Amino acid sequence: MSHTGEILSNEVLKDKYCRAVFRAPEICEKAEPGHFVHVMIPSMRDRILRRPFSICHAGGSQLTIVYKVVGRGTEELSRLKPGEKCDFMGPLGVPFSLPVEDEIPVIVAGGYGAAATYMISERSKNKGYLLLGARTEKDLILTDNYKNNGFEVRVATEDGAVGTKGLVTVLVKELLEENKGKNLKFYGCGPHGMLLALGELLITNEIDGELSMDQMMCCGIGACFACVVKVKDNNPDGWRYARTCKEGPVFKASDVYYGRT
Amino acid sequence: MADLRVDLGKFSLKNPVMTASGTFGYGFEYAEFFPLDRLGAVVVKGITVRPVHGNPTPRVAEVSSGMLNAIGLQGPGVDKFLHDDHYMPFLKKSGATVIVNIWGKSVDEYREVAEKLEAEKDGITALEINISCPNVKEGGISFGTNAAKASELVAQVRAATSIPLITKLSPTVSNIGEFAKAVVDAGSDVISLINTIPSMAIDIETRRPKIANVTGGLSGPAIKPVAVRMVYEAAKAVKVPVIGMGGICNADDAVEFIIAGASAIAVGTAIFTNPMAPIEVIDGINSYLDRKKIASVKELCGTVDIRK
Ligand SMILES: Cc1cc2nc3c(=O)[nH]c(=O)nc-3n(C[C@H](O)[C@H](O)[C@H](O)COP(=O)(O)OP(=O)(O)OC[C@H]3O[C@@H](n4cnc5c(N)ncnc54)[C@H](O)[C@@H]3O)c2cc1C
Ligand SMILES: Cc1cc2nc3c(=O)[nH]c(=O)nc-3n(C[C@H](O)[C@H](O)[C@H](O)COP(=O)(O)O)c2cc1C
Numbered sequence: 001m002s003h004t005g006e007i008l009s010n011e012v013l014k015d016k017y018c019r020a021v022f023r024a025p026e027i028c029e030k031a032e033p034g035h036f037v038h039v040m041i042p043s044m045r046d047r048i049l050r051r052p053f054s055i056c057h058a059g060g061s062q063l064t065i066v067y068k069v070v071g072r073g074t075e076e077l078s079r080l081k082p083g084e085k086c087d088f089m090g091p092l093g094v095p096f097s098l099p100v101e102d103e104i105p106v107i108v109a110g111g112y113g114a115a116a117t118y119m120i121s122e123r124s125k126n127k128g129y130l131l132l133g134a135r136t137e138k139d140l141i142l143t144d145n146y147k148n149n150g151f152e153v154r155v156a157t158e159d160g161a162v163g164t165k166g167l168v169t170v171l172v173k174e175l176l177e178e179n180k181g182k183n184l185k186f187y188g189c190g191p192h193g194m195l196l197a198l199g200e201l202l203i204t205n206e207i208d209g210e211l212s213m214d215q216m217m218c219c220g221i222g223a224c225f226a227c228v229v230k231v232k233d234n235n236p237d238g239w240r241y242a243r244t245c246k247e248g249p250v251f252k253a254s255d256v257y258y259g260r261t
Numbered sequence: 262m263a264d265l266r267v268d269l270g271k272f273s274l275k276n277p278v279m280t281a282s283g284t285f286g287y288g289f290e291y292a293e294f295f296p297l298d299r300l301g302a303v304v305v306k307g308i309t310v311r312p313v314h315g316n317p318t319p320r321v322a323e324v325s326s327g328m329l330n331a332i333g334l335q336g337p338g339v340d341k342f343l344h345d346d347h348y349m350p351f352l353k354k355s356g357a358t359v360i361v362n363i364w365g366k367s368v369d370e371y372r373e374v375a376e377k378l379e380a381e382k383d384g385i386t387a388l389e390i391n392i393s394c395p396n397v398k399e400g401g402i403s404f405g406t407n408a409a410k411a412s413e414l415v416a417q418v419r420a421a422t423s424i425p426l427i428t429k430l431s432p433t434v435s436n437i438g439e440f441a442k443a444v445v446d447a448g449s450d451v452i453s454l455i456n457t458i459p460s461m462a463i464d465i466e467t468r469r470p471k472i473a474n475v476t477g478g479l480s481g482p483a484i485k486p487v488a489v490r491m492v493y494e495a496a497k498a499v500k501v502p503v504i505g506m507g508g509i510c511n512a513d514d515a516v517e518f519i520i521a522g523a524s525a526i527a528v529g530t531a532i533f534t535n536p537m538a539p540i541e542v543i544d545g546i547n548s549y550l551d552r553k554k555i556a557s558v559k560e561l562c563g564t565v566d567i568r569k
Contacts, residue, residue, distance in 0.1 A: 001293065002536065040534065046326045048481050048534050089536070216319040218328070219533045223286030225306075225335045226321040241314055241335055246290070 002089045003027055005063060007082050015138040016069045017112070018078050019056075022086065024063040030091050031058035033098065033119035034212055034250045037065065037090035038220035041076050051077070052217045052245070054116030054189070055091060056142075066115035066141065092220055094250050096120055096187055096210050103185040104128045106175060107151075108168055108198050110190025114142045116212055117189050121149040128185075129154065129175060133168025133194060137161050169197050176205055186253070188212065192229075199253040209253040213244050222246030230257035263550035264557035265543070267301070267525050269502045270450045271425040272386050274301035274358060274525060277558055278515065278543045281506050281529030282306055282362035282389060282429075283332065284480075287348050288355065294536045297357035299543065301525060305342075305352070307364040307391050310373045312338040322462050322471035327481030327508070328530060329460050331474030334364055339377045353384040360427065362389040368414050372421045379422035388424050390415060390449070393431030393456035405431030405456070408440050412447040419448030427504065430454040430495070432484075437491045438498030445499045453504035453527070454495060455488045481530040482508040489521050496522025496563055510538065512545020519546075522563040 005022035013019045027037060038050040051073045057064035069078050080086070098120065099105045105128035107117045114132055121130070127150035134140050135158045143153045154171050155163030164170055168190075176184075186209030188198045195211045202209045218226035228241035229248070232255055239257035242248065265276035279302040285291060288303045297303055315335025322329045342348045342361075352359050361378055365371035371390065378385060392414060393405035404410050415428055428444040430437065432455040441452050457478025462471040470476075488507025496503045505523030509515050510531040518526045531538040546558060555561055 047323060048326065048328060048530060049321075049323050050534065216321055218321050218330075219284075219286075219290075221290045221536075223290040224284060224321075224330075224533065225286075225315060225332050226318075226330065228315070228318060228320070228335070235312070237314070 001026075002087055004085050005088050006085050007080050008062065009082055010078065010080050012078075013066060014141055017066060017141050018069065019064060019066050020077065020080070022063045022065075022088075023061050024088060025061035027055075027088060027090050028058040028061055028063050031055045031063070031119075032091070032095035033117065033123060034093065034096035034210075035091035036093050036116075036249065037063070037088045038092060038217075039077075040087040041073050041080075042084065042086060043079075044073065044076050047072060049218060050089065050220060052214070052220060054112070054212070056115040056118045057122065058119070066112060066118075068112050089220055093245060094248055096212070096250050099124050099126050099128070099185045102126070102183050104179070104182060106131065106184050106186050108133075108172055108186060108188045108190070110134065110168060110194045111139055112141075113189030113212070114146070117187050118142055118145065120187055121146050121151050127151055131168055131171040131175065132156070133171070133190065135159070167197070168194060169201055172198060172201055186210070188253075196256070196258060199256050200258050202253045210250050211253055211256060212249045213251060213256075214249060215244050217245055220245045231255050232257050263547050263555060264559075265547060267558060269387075269425075269504075269524060276301045276543050277519065277523075277525040277546065278539050279304050279360065279504065279525060279527040280532065280539055281527040282391065284529040284532050287342075288352050288357060289347050291532070291536060292355060295540050297352070297355040300357065300539055301543075302358040302360045302386060303352065304360040304362055304389060304527060305348075306336055307334045307362045308339050308342050308374060308378075309334065309336055309364055310339055310370050310377075312336065312341065317473040319472050320474070322477070324460075324462050324479070325483065327479050327483030329462055329472055329477035329479055330457065331472050331477035333474065339374050343377070343381050349384065358386050359384055360387045360389050361385055362391050362429070363418075364391045368417050371414055372417045375418045375421040375424075379424060382422070382424050385424055387427055387451070388418070388422065389427040389429050389453060390418055391429050391456070393429055406433055408443040411440065412443045415444045415447035415449050425450045427451040427453050429456055431456050432458050432487060432491055432507075437494050441495040441499045445501050449501070451502050451504060452495060452499065453506065455484070455491050455507045458484055458487065480508070482510055484508045485514060489517055492518055492523050493521040493565065509542065510534070512542050512549060515542045515546055516549050516561070519558065519561050520563070520565045522565070524559075524562050
C-alpha cells in the first residue's frame with residue numbers, strides 16, 4: 001500500500017548521514033524493528049526506481065529514517081525541505097523479533113545498520129549491547145541514542161582512530177568470551193561481507209541470530225526477483241535465491257547460505 | 262463510459278491493459294493493491310520446465326529514464342507453478358484472466374512446458390512464448406533473432422497445445438515485419454512486442470559492469486519510442502492482433518501504442534515506480550475515449566494518420 005509522507009525535518013546527522021522525519025501515521029502504526037519503507041523521491045524525473053530505507057524510529061505519527069548520501073537519490077533526498085512530500089510504500093519486509101524472557105540483545109552493525117536496528121534498542125525490554133564497526137570515526141552514528149536507551153556501546157574502527165582497531169567481529173568474539181552461558185540474542189545489519197562473517201562466527205559458536213540483508217532493490221514487494229541472496233534449501237544444490245524485500249530483509253543466520261559457488 | 266473490450270482473435274479481454282511478464286510476479290504480490298480481475302490480463306513471469314536459480318547479483322541497475330535487468334528467469338518451474346498455492350491456484354481464485362509466459366533452453370523444453378500447461382489448461386487464457394529474453398545464454402534470444410528457428414519453435418509449441426499462442430518478439434532484429442509474419446505463419450495467434458533491449462552500464466569508479474551478468478535488458482520510458490515504431494511496423498505487416506509494450510507509464514503512452522496499431526498493451530517497469538499504474542492506465546484510456554467521443558477502444562486501434 002502506498003501513502004504520502006510530508007517532511008517535518010531533514011537535517012545532517014553527522015558527515016554524510018542525514019535524518020529525515022516524515023508525518024506518516026499509517027506506516028508508524030504498523031512499523032516494527034527491521035521493517036523498511038520504499039520511497040519515491042520527487043524531483044528526479046529521469047529516475048524511475050524507488051529507494052529503500054529502514055525505519056529508524058516510529059512514534060505516534062512521526063516516521064524517522066537515517067540515510068547516508070551515496071548517490072543521486074540520497075542526494076536529492078537530502079535537499080528536500082519541510083512541507084515537501086514523498087510517496088511511501090510500507091512498512092515492508094520481515095521484521096526482527098524482539099528479545100524474549102532473559103535474552104540479552106546484541107546488535108552488530110556497520111554503516112547505516114545502526115539506524116536499521118535502532119528500534120530494537122527502543123522496544124526491547126531487556127538492555128544489551130551495540131557493537132558498531134566502521135571504516136572511520138565518520139561512520140559511527142546514533143551511539144548516544146543507544147546509550148540513552150540503556151545499551152552499552154562498543155566500537156571498532158578499521159583505522160583504529162576510535163575504539164578497537166579492526167573489524168567488528170573482533171568485538172563479537174570478545175563479547176562471546178565475556179558472556180559464556182548467558183542467553184545472547186544477536187542482530188546484524190551492515191555490509192554484506194560483515195553479515196556473512198558474523199553469521200559464520202555465530203554458527204561456529206552454535207548460536208543463531210537475525211541478519212538484515214540488503215541488495216539492489218527494485219519492486220520492493222517480491223515481484224521482480226532483483227534483490228536476492230542465497231539461503232539454504234533442500235534442493236540438490238543446497239541453496240536457492242530468496243528475495244530480501246519479501247522473504248527478508250531479516251533472515252536467520254542459520255538460514256543464510258555461506259558456501260562459495 | 263467507453264467500451265474497453267478488445268478482441269484478440271481466439272480470445273477477448275475486458276480491457277486492453279495487461280501486465281508485462283516479469284514485472285508483476287505471479288500476481289500474488291500485487292493483489293493487495295487492487296483486485297487482479299480489474300486487469301485485461303495478468304501475464305506471469307516466464308515459466309520453465311524445471312526450477313531456475315537465475316543470475317548472480319546485482320541483477321538490476323538504474324539508468325536515465327529506465328533500468329537494466331538480468332534476472333535470468335528465476336522461477337519455480339511448471340509443476341510448482343500449476344500446483345503451489347501462491348501461483349496458478351491463487352490466480353484462479355482471484356478471477357484474473359491469466360496469460361502464461363513460457364521459456365526454455367531448447368525447442369524440446371518449450372514444447373514440454375506447453376504440453377504440461379495444455380494438460381491442466383483450466384484457467385489459462387493464452388500462452389506467451391518468450392523468444393526474446395536477452396539475459397540467458399541458451400534459448401531465449403537465440404530464437405528471437407533467427408526467423409527460421411523462431412518459426413520452427415512456434416510450430417512445435419503449436420503442435421503441443423490448443424491454447425491460444427502469443428509470440429513475444431525481440432527488438433534486436435532489423436526487419437520486425439518479416440519476423441512477425443514468420444511466427445504468424447508458423448501458428449502464432451497474436452504477437453507481442455517489445456522485450457527489453459540488450460544494454461550495458463559501467464561504474465566508472467570501479468570499471469565494473471553495473472550488473473553481474475555484464476549486459477542486461479533495458480526497459481522503461483527510455484525504450485518507448487523504439488517500441489512504438491516497432492509496434493507500428495509489426496501491425497502493418499501482419500493481420501493478427503498485436504500487443505504493444507515498452508516504457509508505458511500512463512494512459513497517454515498506452516493510447517499512443519494503440520494508435521500505432523496495438524490492440525492491447527502491457528504495463529511493465531512503471532509498476533515498480535507506481536504499483537497502481539495499470540489501473541490508472543485503464544481509467545485514463547477510458548477518459549481519453551470519452552473526451553474524444555470514441556465509443557470503443559477497438560475503433561482507435563491503428564488509426565495513426567501518416568498522410569503527408
Ligand atoms: C532493505 C534495505 C534497507 C536500507 N536501509 C537503509 C537505511 O536505513 N539507510 C541508508 O542510508 N541506506 C539504506 N539502504 C541502502 C539505500 O537504499 C541505498 O543507499 C540507496 O538506494 C542509494 O540510492 P542513491 O540514488 O543515492 O544511489 P545510487 O545513485 O542508486 O547508487 C549509488 C551507490 O549506492 C549503491 N546502492 C544503491 N542501492 C543500494 C542498495 N539497495 N544497497 C546498497 N547499496 C546500494 C550503488 O551500488 C552505488 O554504488 C537500504 C537498502 C535496503 C535494500
Ligand atoms: C525485471 C524484469 C523482468 C522481466 N522478465 C521477463 C520475463 O520473464 N519474460 C518476458 O517475456 N519478459 C520479461 N521482461 C520484459 C517485460 O515483460 C517487457 O517486455 C519489457 O520490460 C518492456 O516493457 P516496460 O518498458 O514497460 O517494462 C522483464 C522485464 C523486467 C524489467
